[in-house]
Amino acid sequence: MNKNCLFGVTVAVAAALGLSACAGGGTSGGDGTLTVAAPTNEKGALDAVIAKFKEQNPGVEVNYTTSAVDQYQTTTRTQLSSGTAPDLFFVWGGSGGPLSTHVIAKAGYLEDLSSQAWADNFPAGIKPVTQFEGKTYSAAVTYSGIGAIYNMTALQEAGLTPPTTWTELLQFCSDARAKGKPAFALAAQTNWVTQLIPYSLTPTLVYGPDPSFPEKMEQGQTSFAESKWVDALNKNVEMQKAGCFQDNPLGTDYNASVSLVAKGNTLGIVQTNSAIDAVMEQAPAGTRLNMLPLPATDNAAETRMTGSMSAAYGVNARAKNKDLAIKFVDFLESSEGMNLYTSANKSLPAVPNDSFEADASLSTLQEYTKGGKTDPFMDVMWPNARVQQTLMQVIQDMLSGKTDAVTGLTQMDSAYKQG
Structure with a gap:
């Protein structure tokens, strides 16, 4: 990953202007390369979990792109329609936006993740917004x-x-x-x-x-x-x-x-x-x-x-590296991966665990x-x-x-x- 990439400063449900890409910014997977897309404000958290994921999986490469929320939503929906979307991408919960879990699961763009071991671990307030018609389609990572x-x-x-x-x-x-x-x-x-x-x-x-x-x-x-x-x-x-x-x-x-x-x-x-x-x-x-x-x-x-699930990821139903994408999601849903991600973007874990220490600014x-x-x-x-x-x-x-x-x-x- 090219550490010299420049990223705009943004927030969790949204991002500022500008498009950034790292490691070539490719959106097609294959041969041990996972492709990921997210809003710009997820950059620091992605850096942390990707570094640890690669450390634990030698030989795997992860290319990701980030962009401002409006641009991210428009670009990703277009890519999903054309079959060029990345293997793994940031999604929202529920049904209120163009990349919300219910909306894109209904369109057939998300892989069913119900069989994963973590799928039933979400608290009652989070589970409904990760599911569509009783099946889990998004992996909640943070609570904001x-x-x-x-x-x-x-x-x-x-x-x-x-x-x-x-x-x-x-x-x-x-x-x-x-x-x-x-x-x-x-x-x-x-x-x-x-x-x-x-x-x-x-x-x-x-x-x-x-x-x-x-x-x-x-x-x-x-x-x-x-x-x-x-x-x-x-x-x-x-x-x-x-x-x-x-x-x-x-x-x-x-x-x-x-x-x-x-x-x-x-x-x-x-x-x-x-x-x-x-x-x-x-x-x-x-x-x-x-x-x-x-x-x-x-x-x-x-x-x-106001408190709710914030960061979540969905696996592209047409992902070129679907198995690797699911493996990455499984890491995100582990206490280690979730705590790394959560600590980096100053939020709380979607699934509470005893090993997480919240930033003092979030105590209330x-x-x-x-x-x-x-x-x-x-x-x-x-x-x-x-x-x-x-x-x-x-x-x-x-x-x-x-x-x-x-x-x-x-x-x-x-x-x-x-x-």
């Missing part, structure tokens, strides 16, 4: 969350502490502005980032109070526009009006937002936990980070977090997970990718004053009903 990642070093210098209620959050934004540092960096120019604040608020506002909400949606007994999703979207705009974000968030991309919090120019960022590694790459030595829930009400005991996410105070990423069980795409556009439109919550959520309801 969404929350407010605070630069604790910058907070200490500003004399501030993280808020635990909604009223405290708005005051925190005001106090941070008074110190000359906005509370949160928001990369609203990068489409996928816009969903992260609603995803942080709805566990407390929607899914915690009504765990049956997804089933009610599926059965047509409720809708986004008739639910507390309205409050979540309005609170997102309220944060903007309260000065919680840096100037011109609609003109800020993901990479720029990471730099803002890394340098202490903002005190935090609402992101997936994989952004922790991205921030630390740019932060001064000794910087401390902490990922905490974003409060949505004035009762701290009600606060919940781990605590909330063990305490049953998390809800899955909202889109994983939505019936199609259009719902999520609509949400991202609605948030951008609301931040620019072009629409309101009810109108936007009605558009989401329309997309949801398309099945």
Whole structure:
């Protein structure tokens, strides 16, 4: 593998711009060469597990490509359709996106992995999003969350502490502005980032109070526009009006937002936990980070977090090196492989094990997970990718004053009903 390849900095459910390839970037396997593709933010984790896999399997080569999420999804779907996809590739759980497990398993693109020894090991909250029609098609590796990642070093210098209620959050934004540092960096120019604040608020506002909400949606007994999703979207705009974000968030991309919090120019960022590694790459030595829930009400005991399967891999049903791809997946699902991958991208293992020590910045996410105070990423069980795409556009439109919550959520309801 060419260690001089350059990779963009990205996050778990998404990535920044740019395409990168290593070891020739080939997508056709054969003769002891495994081909793999993933979003750019998986680079560090792949480096770690590939090095160990090759060490344990002398003579095996692994070529992989990485690209920004939007580009990765488009390219991989095209390759799957044309029969040129790599042996192994990154997938999402559930059914909410173009490379979600349910979607591509239904299309016949994924190898059935149900016979593998690890297939029944996933926790109850993860198993459904790795399966389609009762069969396992994706190998979950990591468990991730969404929350407010605070630069604790910058907070200490500003004399501030993280808020635990909604009223405290708005005051925190005001106090941070008074110190000359906005509370949160928001990369609203990068489409996928816009969903992260609603995803942080709805566990407390929607899914915690009504765990049956997804089933009610599926059965047509409720809708986004008739639910507390309205409050979540309005609170997102309220944060903007309260000065919680840096100037011109609609003109800020993901990479720029990471730099803002890394340098202490903002005190935090609402992101997936994989952004922790991205921030630390740019932060001064000794910087401390902490990922905490974003409060949505004035009762701290009600606060919940979003937590769900994040990184997962599927084997191409038409893989040229299918046996080697399955062997690599088996390594990923071992405690050794899963811990290597998980440690590299600052997440938690999809299958908990006693030998894993979580990064200190993830202690609260781990605590909330063990305490049953998390809800899955909202889109994983939505019936199609259009719902999520609509949400991202609605948030951008609301931040620019072009629409309101009810109108936007009605558009989401329309997309949801398309099945």
